[in-house]
Amino acid sequence: MPKFFNKKTLKEIIKHESPPTVKENFISHDECKYFLNLFRKMPVKSIGKNKFMNREESTKIFFDFNMNKKTKSLKKKIEEEIGEFFVNDFQPHLITSRFPLRLHVDTGRNPKETIYKNVILPVEIIYDQTKKKYKEPNTVVFENKWYGESSLFTKNINKNTDFTIKNINDRFVDIVNINDFYYNIKDLDQVNFTYDKKNFFITKIFKKYIKKLCEMKRFNTRTDKHIVNQNKFDKKNYDKYMSHQPYEDCTSLKIEKIIPSKIGSLAYWDRTRIHSSDNFLKNNVLSKTLIALFTSKNKI
Numbered sequence: 528m529p530k531f532f533n534k535k536t537l538k539e540i541i542k543h544e545s546p547p548t549v550k551e552n553f554i555s556h557d558e559c560k561y562f563l564n565l566f567r568k569m570p571v572k573s574i575g576k577n578k579f580m581n582r583e584e585s586t587k588i589f590f591d592f593n594m595n596k597k598t599k600s601l602k603k604k605i606e607e608e609i610g611e612f613f614v615n616d617f618q619p620h621l622i623t624s625r626f627p628l629r630l631h632v633d634t635g636r637n638p639k640e641t642i643y644k645n646v647i648l649p650v651e652i653i654y655d656q657t658k659k660k661y662k663e664p665n666t667v668v669f670e671n672k673w674y675g676e677s678s679l680f681t682k683n684i685n686k687n688t689d690f691t692i693k694n695i696n697d698r699f700v701d702i703v704n705i706n707d708f709y710y711n712i713k714d715l716d717q718v719n720f721t722y723d724k725k726n727f728f729i730t731k732i733f734k735k736y737i738k739k740l741c742e743m744k745r746f747n748t749r750t751d752k753h754i755v756n757q758n759k760f761d762k763k764n765y766d767k768y769m770s771h772q773p774y775e776d777c778t779s780l781k782i783e784k785i786i787p788s789k790i791g792s793l794a795y796w797d798r799t800r801i802h803s804s805d806n807f808l809k810n811n812v813l814s815k816t817l818i819a820l821f822t823s824k825n826k827i
């Protein structure tokens with residue numbers, strides 16, 4: 528694993544580590560609705576470098592705990608649970624995921640930052656009401672830790688050009704090279720188009736969206752250095768939770784805790800923990816929305 532944190536900082540980070548924890552019914556369903564509306568109705572959904580992001584597979588709205596009395600008391604309540612914390616370069620946010628996040632870690636980019644806990648508070652889950660059965664989404668926290676910078680874990684490390692977009696049937700599909708994809712559609716309009724056996728309908732709006740993805744800078748680096756031995760990942764757990772990620776990417780990982788997304792329940796784990804969303808699409812979840820914080824013990 529690459530050495531990233533300062534020696535002293537690393538010592539502090541390890542000192543503050545603790546097992547993943549869930550506090551059920553941390554806030555009420557009404558409070559969840561209140562925060563959801565408050566953040567969605569904000570006229571400005573960006574803070575500094577953290578720009579409002581609205582993509583097919585996810586939306587991020589950034590907020591400040593100093594907004595009003597209720598957001599201030601939410602911060603205080605979280606501090607009573609996890610201890611004093613700061614939020615540095617990546618501001619508190621409301622994230623809506625319509626496609627499950629893959630294996631990653633939110634360790635940040637600052638070797639002097641005493642990173643502390645990932646904190647999530649689910650506020651809305653939307654199920655596909657046309658389906659008979661559905662199950663709540665989960666977050667999968669692994670035993671494996673990562674002391675490098677923020678990373679996405681995959682064997683596909685050569686390119687940083689893969690994106691998940693919607694096909695003609697509104698299903699999410701992977702495009703490995705978004706630049707090549709854009710090159711192939713840029714002169715098309717109002718036509719069906721097949722790329723890598725996937726079908727799309729090309730419109731001006733669609734092309735504009737793909738162009739935006741091509742120009743986007745990624746925060747996380749990609750690495751397969753999380754694979755530290757050849758121990759195969761449990762196949763049952765793979766089918767149950769991780770089927771949105773190539774099986775080989777899960778090599779050497781072991782599940783520590785499955786955290787169900789329950790409205791109003793707080794969950795937190797060390798920012799050095801590798802984690803992932805489960806493949807909630809197969810449980811007929813259309814989207815999940817969480818308040819998410821990347822906390823630290825020092826102010827930068």
Ligand SMILES: [Fe+2]
Nearest residue numbers: 631632633802
């Ligand atoms: Fe995360």
